[in-house]
Each structure stands twice: as structure tokens, then as C-alpha cells.
Amino acid sequence: MKIGIIVHSQTGHTNEVAQKLQEKLSAALDEVEIQQLRLEGGQQVSNENSKIENPPDVSAYDALIFGAPVQAFSLSKVMNIYLEQIPSLQDKKIALFVTKGLRFEWTGGTRAIGQMKKICQSKGGIIMGTGIIVWNKQRDGKIDEVAQKFSELF
Ligand SMILES: Cc1cc2nc3c(=O)[nH]c(=O)nc-3n(C[C@H](O)[C@H](O)[C@H](O)COP(=O)(O)O)c2cc1C
Numbered sequence: 001m002k003i004g005i006i007v008h009s010q011t012g013h014t015n016e017v018a019q020k021l022q023e024k025l026s027a028a029l030d031e032v033e034i035q036q037l038r039l040e041g042g043q044q045v046s047n048e049n050s051k052i053e054n055p056p057d058v059s060a061y062d063a064l065i066f067g068a069p070v071q072a073f074s075l076s077k078v079m080n081i082y083l084e085q086i087p088s089l090q091d092k093k094i095a096l097f098v099t100k101g102l103r104f105e106w107t108g109g110t111r112a113i114g115q116m117k118k119i120c121q122s123k124g125g126i127i128m129g130t131g132i133i134v135w136n137k138q139r140d141g142k143i144d145e146v147a148q149k150f151s152e153l154f
Helices: 013-026 077-085 109-122 139-151
Strands: 002-007 031-036 063-071 093-100 126-134
Touching: 002 013, 013 031, 013 063, 013 093, 013 139, 063 077, 063 109, 077 109, 093 109, 093 139, 109 126, 126 139
Parallel strands: 002 031, 002 063, 063 093, 093 126
Antiparallel strands: none
């Protein structure tokens, strides 16, 4: 089974989680690849005309994990732009996670996961699990918990 971990990470936190997931999942699964989303023209911040420079082709993977930061109480726009342009996720098994700075999950985390879920399901994807990681001193325990949970999904 080939798993794609497709992430947007502006300051590195979400990427750090993706790497830990890759380590954990690689122990049990054949191939686990990380793909980083970048905006065209090296832009840092998205606007309505922004496009993803390197949109990963989801058909290359049997299952997918999408990870992104919460920004302004919502899903990061870069991940939103990427998910919206995927032609189909028909019958793909999918797990979702976000990282966030504010301590409560409801300050953007629940909403961002809901946004990802809605787009993925509208394209035929099957959501297997989700995780919200608050970037605080307890984060390592939470990352391990999410990695364990995701390693049992596929
Ligand atoms: C522009 C901006 C907006 C943010 N808005 C929120 C927010 O609404 N809620 C929250 O919990 N964290 C917020 N954060 C914190 C990030 O979600 C958090 O630091 C995240 O782990 C960053 O992930 P990254 O390093 O992969 O980009 C914001 C950060 C930035 C830069």
C-alpha cells in the first residue's frame, strides 16, 4: 500500500508532524511519501488568484493523509486551494490533521477539519480519521497519539 502525506506548512510545524507520521507508518506500510504544497511564484501568502505550483497527483496513492495549519480560525488557504482543484477522490481512504497555536480545539481546529472533510467527501473520499494538534508543551504526546491512531487506519 502506498500512502501520500500531502501537507501545507508555513512555519514548519505541520511538516514536523508529517515526518513523525511518516516514521511511524513506514514501520507497517510499504511506502509512505511526503509531498509539500508550494504556491506558484514562491508566494508565501495566498490570494484569490494563487495556484499550487506542484499539485501532487492523488491517483498515485492508495490512501492519503492531508495536513495543514489553522490560519485565521480556518483551514489554511493553500490547503483549501489544493483540495478544491483535485478532480476526484473517489473511494480513497483519507485521514486529516491540523496543527494550531491557540489552546482550544474550537479556535479554528474543528472548523478547519470540517472544511477539509466537506471538500474530500464532495469528491467521493472516505474519511477514516482526524487529528487536531495544539502546538504547546504537550504536543509530543498528542503527535504520538495521532500517529498511533493513523497507523491503525489503513
Ligand atoms: C497567519 C496565521 C494565522 C493563524 N491563525 C490561527 C488561528 O486562528 N487559530 C490557531 O489556533 N492558531 C493560529 N495560528 C497558529 C498556527 O496555526 C500554528 O502555529 C501552526 O502550528 C503553524 O503550522 P505551520 O508551522 O505548519 O505553518 C496562526 C498562524 C498564522 C501564521
